[in-house]
Amino acid sequence: MRASPSTRPAAESGLLVRPVGERALLLETEGTAEAFALHQHLSAAPLPGQLEAIPAARTVLVRFATGAHARQGAGLAAGLEPGARPGPGQDAPLVELETVYDGEDLADVARLTGLGSADAVAAAHAAALWTAAFCGFAPGFAYLTGGDPQLAVPRREEPRTAVPAGSVALAGEYSAAYPGVSPGGWQLIGRTSAALWDLGREFPALIAPGTRVRFVPVREHLEISGSAARPNPGTGTAAGDPGSVPAAVVTAAGPLTTVQDLGRPGHSHVGVGRSGAADRSALLRANRLTGNPPGAAGLEVLLGGLRLRAGKDLVLAVTGADTPLSVRTPEGAERTLPLEEAFVLRAGSELSLGIPAAGLRSYVAFRGGLEAAPVLGSRSTDTLAGLGPQPLQEGDRLDAGVDPGTAVGHPEPAPPLPGGVTELRYVPGPRQDWFGPEGTESFQSRTWTVGARSNRVGIRFEGEALTGRETGELASEAVLPGSVQVPPSGLPILFLADAPVTGGYPVIGVVAEADLDVAAQLRPGSAVRFVPFS
Incomplete structure (x- = not known):
């Protein structure tokens, strides 16, 4: 029998409550102002078990700790009032963005809006006090509302493959400034030099939901120094002192090998997803086998091909895909190794992961966890957002953390891999x-x-x-x-x-x-x- 979605209106309010999987709800309102107000309310007075509330154009997604909390939340959410409340007060953060209005699409925007000239578009855009309603698309990318309705323009028919960092743009009722280089279909009207996303700050996003934004016209040339201009402190694995002996050196990286832990939840409101290991159970097994805590970082290896030469005696475990494992000693002797159990890799020996017979991703845990610079509390590589360590390359040096002082885990049966x-x-x-x-x-x-x-x-x-x-x-x-x-x-x-x-x-x-x-x-x-x- 097919299960049917549960969609129901809140009493006399128009708020719709829609399930999203097992532990989340989508609360749908009439518009952006209502969704913004609802997010403010849920941030100030969370529902029981609420982990995160993520605002968007007309909805707020609420993620809960358990399915029971989600079911309870569905009933409580039905009693919420989604009507628009007053916007951010005078004490809400105000960000002023110096902006040069020389965007490639200014002439098209002047024509589409009927304002007639680039100067008129710039004046209307700068006259508004904008408010960040929600973030998404990319870390630090904020959807700003509150502009002159006449500025509402459609997206470009053909999106650009690369929009420069700092670009100021319009689409529909929204305006935004691009934190970094990315594809985009918004109409470009100007540029700002503000560092909209800076991992060197305590709070990387310059603009978060609720922030008030004013664009200040300037004439002089600005050098764009957005997030693309600052090095990502999570880029690359932590190699430590170049003169020290690494835990291992990458002699072949395979098609794609990344550092992963359990991810960085809790930052969706500024446009950062969870990321982390794609097969979480495999990483958890590898960490149990090596005696690590669950959140220790390891390697995620796509379709094998990884080779590591140990700089020290290491305790490792490989889980996930059905991957052939072999080790070559410094003397040239070769032997195979078992999956799904801990083993010792002696200094100077080289570990090789072959092409899996089944499955796609393998996980390599180092006793003590893999060291890398954390970004927003996680060592995971987010390939979409460009956060965390870069994918491994030949010659990279890897370091392991402090021995946890715990016993290694017993081998445990792995779940079946996909087939048929x-x-x-x-x-x-x-x-x-x-x-x-x-x-x-x-x-x-x-x-x-x-x-x-x-x-x-x-x-x-x-x-x-x-x-x-x-x-x-x-x-x-x-x-x-x-x-x-x-x-x-x-x-x-x-x-x-x-x-x-x-x-x-x-x-x-x-x-x-x-x-x-x-x-x-x-x-x-x-x-x-x-x-x-x-």
Whole structure:
């Protein structure tokens, strides 16, 4: 029997409460002002078990500690008043951004708005006191509201592949300044030199929800010094003193090897996703085997190919994909090693991970944990946001932390790796109603193929496109790892660890958290079916 989404209005208020997977709710209001006010309320008076409230254009996504808290929250949220409350008061932070109004799209914006000239556009934009309603798209990218309605313009028909850091732009009712270089389809009207995202500050985001923003016109040339101009303190692994002996040296990095721990939750309000290991259970097993605490950082290895030469005697464990392990001693002797149990790698020996026979990602834990500079409390590499250590390269030096003084763990059975047709259980999503019974049935009944363009951000599926999807544009709203979005192409995308904070396509379902580790091991060409559960 197909589970159906629970969508219900709050009493006499118009607030809709929609489930998002097992431990989150999407609270839908009438507009941006109402969503902003609701986020302010939930920040000041959290619901029981509330971990995070993530505002967006017309919604607030609330993430809870448990499913029981989410069910309780659904009832309590129905009694909330989503009506617009007064905006930020005079004590709200005010950021002034010196701006040169010389954007490439100024002439088009003058024509689209009917203002007639670039100077008129600049004057209208600078006259407004803007407020950051929500963040998303990229770390520190804030959606600003409160401008002259005449400034509302559509996005460009053809997005740019690279928008310069510091660009000031318009799209719809919003304005924004780009914290770093990124693709974008907004209309560019100017540029600012402000460091909008700076990991050297205690609070990296210059603009957060609730911040008031005023654009101050200036004429002189500005050198853009946004986030792209500052080195990421998390870039690269911690090599320590170049003269010291590293725990290991990378002699081959494979297709993609990154540093991962359990991620950096709690920063979605400034546009930073959780990230962390794609197969969390595999990293947790590797840490248990080496006696590490659960959050210790290790290596995530895509499709094998990693080789490490030990600089010291190490205790390691490799879990996840069914990967051949071998070691070559300094004398040239070779032997194989077991997966899913701790072993000693002597100084001078080289560990090799071959191509997996099954599965996609392997995890290498070092006793003491892998040392790397933390970014927002995590050593994880976020490939979408560009945070954390860079992917490993040949010659990189790796250091392990202090021995935890605990016993190594006993070998434990690993869950089965994907094979044949993998079934992923899902909870009907907050936007399943965009597809109707026919589209929902097609989503469930078809066998989907994992596409070659899949990565840590998400799995892109191939197959017969879904039909019957509502036309029109969905306002940006928060998404979580596990969300299955369906863009206009009709081909689903399952978000994984490096999922964006917000998305603009309807979510037809949210994969069970317990099944995301299996999804992280799906190789291109794997067959998948989505099975609903309640």
